[in-house]
Amino acid sequence: MKPVYKEFDPADLREFEPDAKIGLIATINPDGLPHCTLITALQARGTRELIWGQFSEGYSKKNVKKNPRTGFLIMSLSRDLWRGKALWTHEAKEGPEYEMYNKKPMFRYNSYFGIHTVHYMDLVETGGREKLPMGGIVRAALATKIVKGGKATKNPARVLKPWAEGLFNRLDSLKFLAYIGADGFPVIVPVIQCQAADSRRLVFAAGGYREELDAVPANSTVAIFGLTLDMEDMLVRGRFLGFSRSRGIRVGCMDIEWVYNSMPPIQGQIYPATELRPVMEF
Numbered sequence: 001m002k003p004v005y006k007e008f009d010p011a012d013l014r015e016f017e018p019d020a021k022i023g024l025i026a027t028i029n030p031d032g033l034p035h036c037t038l039i040t041a042l043q044a045r046g047t048r049e050l051i052w053g054q055f056s057e058g059y060s061k062k063n064v065k066k067n068p069r070t071g072f073l074i075m076s077l078s079r080d081l082w083r084g085k086a087l088w089t090h091e092a093k094e095g096p097e098y099e100m101y102n103k104k105p106m107f108r109y110n111s112y113f114g115i116h117t118v119h120y121m122d123l124v125e126t127g128g129r130e131k132l133p134m135g136g137i138v139r140a141a142l143a144t145k146i147v148k149g150g151k152a153t154k155n156p157a158r159v160l161k162p163w164a165e166g167l168f169n170r171l172d173s174l175k176f177l178a179y180i181g182a183d184g185f186p187v188i189v190p191v192i193q194c195q196a197a198d199s200r201r202l203v204f205a206a207g208g209y210r211e212e213l214d215a216v217p218a219n220s221t222v223a224i225f226g227l228t229l230d231m232e233d234m235l236v237r238g239r240f241l242g243f244s245r246s247r248g249i250r251v252g253c254m255d256i257e258w259v260y261n262s263m264p265p266i267q268g269q270i271y272p273a274t275e276l277r278p279v280m281e282f
Contacts, residue, residue: 004125007047008082012129015076016043019104024225025052026071026178026186027063034178034186035059036225037262038233041101041115042074048123050086053101053115058267059260061119064088070121071178071186079134084126085185091119124185132190133208140193140207141171147205147246151253152198159256159271160199164234168196168226175204177213179222179240189213194224197253202236206243206250213252218242222254235260 023042027035037060041053050072054061064070068088075081092098093116101115160168167173175194181187189212194204202224206213216222222240227233238257243250259271268274 002127005128006125007123008044008126009128010047012082013044013047015080016074016082018076020077022073022075022174022227023052024073024176024188025060026073026188026223027060028067028069028180028184028186029059029063030066032180033221033237034180034223035063035237036176036178036186036188036223036235038225038227038231042072045097045120050121050123051097052119052121053097054091054117054119055115056267058262061117064119068121069185071188072121073176073188073190075132079132081130081132081190082126082128083130083188085124085187086121087124088119088121091117093117132192136208136210137190137192140205141195143205143207143249144193144195144203144251145171147249147251148195148197148203150246151201151203151251153200153255155198155200158199160196160236160259161270162199164226164236164259164270165196165199167228167232167234168194168202170228173226173228175224175226177216177222177224179216179220187212189216191224194226200256202238202254202256204252206252214243216240216252221257224254231263233262235262 023039025039029035039052045051070086073083097118175191177189177191189209191204197203223237225235236256236259238255241253243252
């Protein structure tokens with residue numbers, strides 16, 4: 001059984017400080033569905049608190065104010081992971097953390113604008129430091145590549161644009177699944193082996209995190225966040241069909257129902273397409 005801790009190991013705190021890392025926060029939208037956002041400014045403030053800086057707008061910043069339950073993931077460049085659950089408590093637009101963020105080169109010289117809000121979260125639990133199981137992930141990625149053609153929907157109506165489909169099919173891109181756990185907190189599970197069967201369905205062989213993926217309820221709504229090391233990313237959400245066997249390989253499928261661009265400067269829903277409205281005021 002995976003260990004659970006109520007605070008971070010003090011020796012790990014410095015690992016969270018660099019800007020060159022992956023930071024993810026999973027939130028719950030007003031419809032009770034999972035959302036996931038890349039926030040590289042995520043770091044610890046002591047052993048029992050997390051902070052993150054906001055420099056762009058998006059759904060996650062609104063979601064936490066209506067439902068403070070979050071899941072988080074931090075991954076260092078050495079492929080060490082920290083995951084867990086946290087409760088959003090408040091935000092601040094001044095103070096020592098605000099000044100700290102805006103003195104960092106990444107935000108001080110930001111192409112768009114600096115950090116304008118700092119968010120604070122109380123740590124609920126963490127599993128501590130873990131390593132990506134690269135052996136299992138590589139085997140699962142190869143297995144996914146073998147079976148994904150047989151899992152295509154064969155529906156020619158495109159959901160993912162070719163660029164986004166290519167992002168999920170890149171073997172060097174990172175993918176993470178988020179769903180709402182039985183306790184009401186979002187859970188983030190790496191699914192780096194995930195690939196697009198076609199523009200309407202994502203598939204992944206069970207491997208690397210088999211037990212955790214088995215805990216995802218079939219027919220539930222999940223979100224899958226894909227990103228490259230160039231910080232290009234895409235979020236999709238849809239129905240998880242559960243696991244079945246194809247060519248002797250156990251594979252999970254998710255039918256895409258919603259696509260969201262979370263990259264600044266302009267975030268927004270891509271699918272279903274939203275109605276274009278004329279600008280009436282200036």
